[in-house]
Amino acid sequence: MAVIKIKVNGKEISREVSDSTLLSDFIRDNLLLTGTHIGCDTSQCGACVVHLNGKSVKSCTTLVADCNGDEITTIEGLSKNGKLHPMQESFKKHHGLQCGFCTPGMVMSAVDLLQKNKNPSEQEIRDWLEGNICRCTGYQGIVAAVKDAASKM
Amino acid sequence: MKNFNFKSATSTKEATKLSSVKTTFLAGGMTLIPAMKLRLAAYSDLINIKKIKGISGIKVSSKSIRIGATTTHAEVAASKEVGKSIPSLAVLAEGIGDPQVRNRGTIGGSIANNDPAADYPSACLALNAIIHTSKRKIAADKFFKGMFETDLKKGELIESIEFQVPEKSGYAKFPNPASRYAIVGVYIAKFKNEVRAAITGAGNYVFRSNELEKALSANFSTSAIDKVNISSKELNSDIHASAEYRAHIIKVMAKKALSFS
Amino acid sequence: MANLVGARIERKEDKKFLTGKGRYTADINLSNQTYAYFVRSPHARAKITKVDHSKAKKAPGVVDVFTGDSVTKDKIGGLICGWKIVSQDGKDMKCPPHPVLAKDVVNFVGDHVAVVVAETLEQAKNAAELVNVSYKLLKPVIKTEKATSFENIHEGIDNNLSFDFILGDKGKTNEAFSKADKVVKLDLVNNRLIPNAMEPRAAIGDYNTSSDELTLYTASQNPHLDRLIMSAFNAVHPEHKFRIVSPDVGGGFGSKINVYAEDVVVAYASKKIGRPVKWVAERSESFMSDNHGRDHVTHAELALKSDGKIIGLKVDTIANLGAYSLVLAAVTPTYLYAPLVLGIYDIPAACCTVKGVYTNTAPTDAYRGAGRPEATYVIERIVTEAAKEIGMDQAEFRKKNFINKFPHQQCLVHNIDSGDYNAHLDKALELSDYKNFENRRSQSAKKGKLRGIGLSTYFEACGVAPSAVVMSIGAGVGLWESAEIRFNPTGNVSVFTGTHSHGQSHDTTFAQIVGDKLGVSIENIDIVHGDTDKGPFGMGTYGSRSLAVGGTAIVKACDKIIAKGKKVAAKMLEGKPEDIDFKGGEFILKNSNKKKTIGEIAFACYLPGTFGDVKSPLPEGVEPGLIETSFFDPSNFSFPSGSHICEVEVDEETGETKLVKYTVVDDFGTVINPLIVEGQVHGGVAQGVGQALYENAHYDESGQLTSASYMDYTMPRADNLPQITIDYTCTPATSNPLGAKGCGEAGTIAAPAAVMNAVIDAVGSDVSMPATAEKVWKVLKKNGSKKAAA
Known part of the structure; x- marks a missing residue:
């Protein structure tokens, strides 16, 4: 057990957690931010993607003990003052989600892409989303959403 | 995961001191953590090495590129120096896992783990790398010992990997469509005195192909590869690819790697 | 509005x-x-x-x-x-x-x-x-085709045979075959899949x-x-x-x-x-213990006259039920499959047998499409083969045999109420630029790629559905649907449906229907589902039934709300109920400018009487409140249909297949929300592509599931799929007042055949699903490709 100090969605948090706690479990079970989902146990599906110090990572493959002093943004922290982030708006506009389960990870991953590449091509978007599996949309709405969001961010 | 203690080392010395038969080092954790989650591995302590100063970052000289063990794949992929001096290495890094794995996974972790389908081990062999550890320097040719097995002794920590800058090089991967690991990855590098060709994904662990090296040393061209006979005898067969297919793909990827060089 | x-x-x-x-x-x-x-x-x-x-x-x-x-x-x-x-x-x-x-x-x-x-x-x-x-x-038995010759794995179930089902007239079919000029034969395996909803x-x-x-x-x-x-x-x-x-x-x-x-x-x-x-569930548990899908071994024969007219079809299938019989395990490979093997062709005689067998594998059951993708795969593969064998263009061959008069009673089970198969095929041929395909094939050849084109003209029976029919063929329950509309006193509406939305977008689609029916804005409509304590008994969501059956129950409940509203409005507007029109949310007394909004009527229903200026008397015999329930049991299934055209490029050296063009024209009857319907088709096609090229539940001989994680089971990812072009034709369904046919499974039903027909066209001979790079490479090598052999 150790006390972890961490900034989550802009808020300083200090909690005592077991050393073997995964970031995803910490976010879901300790902070009760259940927007970060667990869809697999081999770090493939990407439903758990959050931003760690501004970069997308799989929170199911990260120890919270390893994030001491770091800054985390989850899907709950993306929209500010009740206004959707342009990526969220764009997913809505282009029907980039159906059941919604992969969506938080997908959105967080897509936001990271646009941080690195402001105007990605369709192929670059598809390549980047390699680490996020969606079973509902066939990715078409998602790709359209990311492309459109790029033009607005 | 079974409970363990998380300890951060701030120096290589401390890391070594903290280590025992029940512990392991933790860098990006991209392979280690999933294995522990599935209860395929368990340790009493994980020793975080990411806080150790001096074992991260990229140093370039005219003859070599030295990459610190805790440098992430994303950092290597984005490095202008790497892109300029050994572009194939940046290409390899850009093709590892997915963006989230690249943001977190490290070169040292990849090499220490020596997954039979990992990308970096092939770069080490082809680029005649020297593995600098807390104790010694190990030539890549002597480093990889078997499936998930290396020459590292308990408590010995990789500090950096020094790749020799070749005249020409190329890496081509035929990914497993499910995991995106290599079914076959071929790394070809041409140096002044020799051509080195390393293959990952196809065997028990990364290896150099004598056949390819011999043919390419004589004639560094795709037509030389056409004439090579790759035996499927020692290659892996699994639900993703037979040994025979892997043998064929080695040639196809070798030609592709060459065309990138 | x-x-x-x-x-x-x-x-x-x-x-x-x-x-x-x-x-x-x-x-x-x-x-x-x-x-x-x-x-x-x-x-x-x-x-x-x-x-x-x-x-x-x-x-x-x-x-x-x-x-x-x-x-x-x-x-x-x-x-x-x-x-x-x-x-x-x-x-x-x-x-x-x-x-x-x-x-x-x-x-x-x-x-x-x-x-x-x-x-x-x-x-x-x-x-x-x-x-x-x-x-x-x-010792376990794993393989579908070996089950009946293995020792009994369950006491008292000889030959591991759960059922030996037959549909159709064997004698008549044999007679048709005896008159055939040509018989086309095909052996097919429909690979076992794992559904893999992203939420375990x-x-x-x-x-x-x-x-x-x-x-x-x-x-x-x-x-x-x-x-x-x-x-x-x-x-x-x-x-x-x-x-x-x-x-x-x-x-x-x-x-x-x-x-x-x-x-x-x-x-x-x-x-x-x-x-x-x-x-x-951990994902590995999902892989092992969720119901799996498909897993058929089939032999099919098609009898033709020399002019290309189909005169008979025989299909014999072994369906792997896995270790036990789940809820819909038996109906999926029988009634959801056998009647559908006819496709959209006018076939006068047919017979389909299905042996349901037990093996030591995870139980199978409905997976998106449930029986219909398997059936479509059989008929669309064999008609393509038939066109090739008699040297006819595959689109022309299909058109020659299409059903073109409706309603059409098929020779097995279904009475298809409506459709226009030429319309969607023609539109798809146009959109996909079918006539210039050979140019594109030579362009690809210049790049060293083998290009192929595949068609799949499908239909499905959905809106599952008519209790009288399904119970007569063994269903344990009737498959009607319920809805309850609670028009609240303050003018907003709660709609309770027995269907369940887990991605299908009912909150929006159903609100659109209610909004139009009652003249209420969709912000003021809430769709409630998924809680047995809230809404009336309902049958749930599967078989593309929610709109055609559940949506209709909602429409009927709306009709009851309007009917009651008219009685109340008549009293308030001092007219007769039959003289009240309802339009755009207003009850209007004919030939007058007197009207009341539906909100005012709802208020009156809850607060009858006089209070200050507000006069809201209820007519005699009308109960307070504005809540109506309806149960809808359709007279028939609905029959969506459509045409998929797929183009692939195969890398001759590696055997890798890349989808390069995918065109869909569907006839779903009335489309409520095209944005949502397109999403259903995109996702459906992706799953069909998954079956055709990537996905396979693999058991080794000892019965270990060796594809039990995303490391080994290939899920289609964003970089595996192309942009899909979608368009529609429309012949409304006659079995429900919405005219809706259902769209949830169509993509998955049609796509495997379209993709595989394209792969086979590219490589020149049969490949089984999933057409992995290695399988295709082996075929190319066998066919003498120099690049594959190099």
């Missing part, structure tokens, strides 16, 4: 999912909750000689351990098959016992043997490792020891059916004291229809320990 039906309206449900405020079962935590972890069989087939849980029971944090003995002692019933199939010899299908915790035998890797309930998940997992199960190993299954049992109320939170497509089955057959709890909540559900695709052992066990365990019991 502009028409809502037909408009591309953004989804009402999106915001919560986009901001992380969805609430899936795993997101629910109850006070004093415990955690369940299941001990599963590591063997494909074995006798259980002993289950020793003494160590586990003493492990830290363990509350209790339950085994097959516990559930037997407490008379918890086994899992059921919900649709009884009758064999050719008139005998009922055979179903083995399927206990929720195995007692004497295990029959597949992942079979549930015991459950540990503990204070934390880690403690439950640690203790589960201490449950010592002694097994006597038995989860369940929380919550028993209140004082009130005797049991609540089960579970990721289900049909909570009312679950409750019925768990009350009536599993004897978990009486129905009136039993609430099932299926909150946000992260995809179903058929895998969340069944009542699973885990549902029954957490409910049972909660009653036993008097505390909530939570279970969330």
Whole structure:
């Protein structure tokens, strides 16, 4: 057990957690931010993607003990003052989600892409989303959403 | 995961001191953590090495590129120096896992783990790398010992990997469509005195192909590869690819790697 | 108000999912909750000689351990098959016992043997490792085609044959074949798939020891059916004291229809320990224990006249049911499959036999399309082969044989009410630039790629559906649907549906329908589903039925609201009910300018009488309140159809297939929201592409599932798929007033055949699904490709 100090969605948090706690479990079970989902146990599906110090990572493959002093943004922290982030708006506009389960990870991953590449091509978007599996949309709405969001961010 | 203690080392010395038969080092954790989650591995302590100063970052000289063990794949992929001096290495890094794995996974972790389908081990062999550890320097040719097995002794920590800058090089991967690991990855590098060709994904662990090296040393061209006979005898067969297919793909990827060089 | 039906309206449900405020079962935590972890069989087939849980029971944090003995002692019933199939010899299908915790035998890797309930998940997992199960190993049978010649794996079920089903007139079909100028033959394997909804299954049992109320939170497509089955057959709890909540559900695709052992066990365990019991599947458990889909081995023959006219079809299929019979396991490869093998062709004589066999693999059941993708694969593969063999253009061959008069009674089961098959094929040919394909083929050849084109002109029977029909062919329940409209006093509307949305967008689509019907803005309409304590009994969502059946129940409930509103309006406007028109949310007295809004009428219904200026008298005999319920049972299935055209490029050196062009033209009847329908088609096609090129549930000879993670089971990812071009034609359904036919499964039904026909066209000979790079390479090599051999 150790006390972890961490900034989550802009808020300083200090909690005592077991050393073997995964970031995803910490976010879901300790902070009760259940927007970060667990869809697999081999770090493939990407439903758990959050931003760690501004970069997308799989929170199911990260120890919270390893994030001491770091800054985390989850899907709950993306929209500010009740206004959707342009990526969220764009997913809505282009029907980039159906059941919604992969969506938080997908959105967080897509936001990271646009941080690195402001105007990605369709192929670059598809390549980047390699680490996020969606079973509902066939990715078409998602790709359209990311492309459109790029033009607005 | 079974409970363990998380300890951060701030120096290589401390890391070594903290280590025992029940512990392991933790860098990006991209392979280690999933294995522990599935209860395929368990340790009493994980020793975080990411806080150790001096074992991260990229140093370039005219003859070599030295990459610190805790440098992430994303950092290597984005490095202008790497892109300029050994572009194939940046290409390899850009093709590892997915963006989230690249943001977190490290070169040292990849090499220490020596997954039979990992990308970096092939770069080490082809680029005649020297593995600098807390104790010694190990030539890549002597480093990889078997499936998930290396020459590292308990408590010995990789500090950096020094790749020799070749005249020409190329890496081509035929990914497993499910995991995106290599079914076959071929790394070809041409140096002044020799051509080195390393293959990952196809065997028990990364290896150099004598056949390819011999043919390419004589004639560094795709037509030389056409004439090579790759035996499927020692290659892996699994639900993703037979040994025979892997043998064929080695040639196809070798030609592709060459065309990138 | 502009028409809502037909408009591309953004989804009402999106915001919560986009901001992380969805609430899936795993997101629910109850006070004093415990955690369940299941001990599963590591063997494909074995006798259980002993289950020793003494160590586990003493492990830290363990509350209790339950085994097959516990559930037997407490008379918890086994899992059921919900649709009884009758064999050719008139005998009922055979179903083995399927206990929720195995007692004497295990029959597949992942079979549930015991459950540990503990204070934390880690403690439950640690203790589960201490449950010592002694097994006597038995030889398993894995392969579909080997099942009937293997020793009996279930006592009393000879040849491992559950049923030997036949549909059609054998004599008449043989006679047709005797008159054929040509008979085309094909052997096909329809590969086993794992549904892989992104949300793993989860369940929380919550028993209140004082009130005797049991609540089960579970990721289900049909909570009312679950409750019925768990009350009536599993004897978990009486129905009136039993609430099932299926909150946000992260995809179903058929895998969340069944009542699973885990549902029954957490409910049972909660009653036993008097505390909530939570279970969330790990992905590896989902792979092993969710129902799988498909897994057919088929021989098909098509009889032709020399002019290309089809005169007969014979199909013989072996369908792998897996270890046990799940709820829709038997109907999926029979009535959802056999009638559909006719496709959209006018075939005068046909006969289809299906042997349902047991093996030591995970049980199969409905997976998106359920029977219809398998049927479409048979007919669309064989008509393509037939066109090739007689040297006719494959589009022309299809058109020559299309049904072109409606209604059309097929020779097997279905009476197709409407359609225009030439219309969607012509449109698809146009959109895909079919006539210039050979140019594109030579362009690809210049790049060293083999290009191929594949067609799949499909139909499906959905809107599952008509009780009179389905019960006469073995269904355990009728498949009508319910709806209740509660028009609230303040003018907004709560709509309760018995269907369940787990990605299908009911919150939006149904609101569009109600909005148009009642003249209320969609912001003021709330669609409620997924809670047995809220809405009336409903049958749930599967078989592309929600709109055609559930949507119609909503329309009918709206009609009742309007009818009552007219009576009230007549009194208030001083006219007769028959003189009241209802339009755009207003009740208008004919030939006058007197009118009342539906909001005013609703207010009057709840607050009848006079209060100050407000006069809202109810007519005599009219009860207060404005709540109407309707149950809709359609007269027939609905029959969507369409044309898919796929183009692929195959790399001759590696055998890799890349989709380069994909065109879809569907006839779904009335489309409520094209944005949503397109999403359904995109996703459906992706799953069909997955089956054709990537996905395969692979068991080794010992019965280990070797594709039990995303490391080994290939899910289509964004970089595997092309842009899909979609368009529509429309012939409305006549079996429901909306004219809707259903769209949820169409993509998955048509795509495998379209993709495979394209791959086969590219490589020049048969390849089985999934057409992995290596399989294609082997075919190319065998065909003498120099590049493949190099």
